[in-house]
Amino acid sequence: MLATSLLQTWGVQVAIATDGQQALELASSHPYDLLLMDIQMPLRTGLEVTADLRATPNPNQQTPIIALTANAMPAEVQTFSQHGFTDFLIKPYHEADLYRLLVRTLGRTDVAPDLPQPTYDFSQLGRLAHDAAFIRKMQQLFLDTVPGQLHALKSAVSHGHWTTAGQLIHSLKSTYGSMQMAEAIRCLQRLEQALQPPVTAAAPLMSLLELLGAITSRTVELFADHLRQPLPDQPPPAA
CATH class of the missing domain: 3.40.50.2300 (Response regulator)
Structure with missing residues (x-):
């Protein structure tokens, strides 16, 4: 239903x-x-x-x-x-x-309205969660590192380098966990389960990676858009 x-x-x-x-x-x-x-x-x-x-x-x-x-x-x-x-x-x-x-x-993109934006929460950072400048640094760090890590993870899976894949998943879990991104964390947990030996096929793992890639792409767009905005206590850049 x-x-x-x-x-x-x-x-x-x-x-x-x-x-x-x-x-x-x-x-x-x-x-x-x-x-x-x-x-x-x-x-x-x-x-x-x-x-x-x-x-x-x-x-x-x-x-x-x-x-x-x-x-x-x-x-x-x-x-x-x-x-x-x-x-x-x-x-x-x-x-x-x-x-x-x-x-x-x-390959269809006309079957649904826009999906909700990924949710994230920096509250685990304590007082720093209210520091706008620090949050921007966290978002920029995400843009600089996570897409590259995800690319490396896809490469490791496609080549059967399971130990490297496990290390990258562990690192990404920390990153997404610090932002409490439940959807991405669930995906990484499923990847971790699928990597339990013996791993005989990469296809199911690649499917999960496609999902994680979609989540990451939406997050990158969201953070990039946020970083283009001036800090609340700063004037907009001159034209």
């Missing part, structure tokens, strides 16, 4: 299957742009339905299929791509997660 409500709000036409057998029947007879496939369904599981769709000629044999699961165990996540899934989404999820998945999978 949640997914349907969000999708319909964004103007997406939705067909609903109440069990795995009906999901297979619908997908075998009607073409869709995207399939959101629950892993646990009555009659037939999402794994079984996806395997059948990938193995036999049908209108959705090549259609992107997204696994929906409440089980975020690393071993299960790593098997999704092997079972024919394009990507996955872990429940419960924020509407921003679903939207970014649609954009990333379909």
Whole structure:
């Protein structure tokens, strides 16, 4: 009901299957742009339905299929791509997660209104949280370091350098934690879980990195815009 409500709000036409057998029947007879496939369904599981769709000629044999699961165990996540899934989404999820998945999978940017800006909170800094000049230094430090660290993390994951990836994740957790950015912290925690040995596939990790990249990009834009504004006690720069 949640997914349907969000999708319909964004103007997406939705067909609903109440069990795995009906999901297979619908997908075998009607073409869709995207399939959101629950892993646990009555009659037939999402794994079984996806395997059948990938193995036999049908209108959705090549259609992107997204696994929906409440089980975020690393071993299960790593098997999704092997079972024919394009990507996955872990429940419960924020509407921003679903939207970014649609954009990333379909290349569409016209299916939803603007997403809320990322939330951050410098209150852990104590009295410094009220020091406007210091906060600007923190924001500039974020702009100078975090995009580069994220790029290095993506490179480490793509090349299978798991120890380096773990070190970068630990560093980024400290950075996002100091700003209490819950969405980014959850993403990093899921990355940390997915890096538990043995790591057999980079695809699930790259999917999580795409999400973290989107969060970081929005934060960079927000901080850059803030830094362009003069401090409250300073006159605007001369033209």
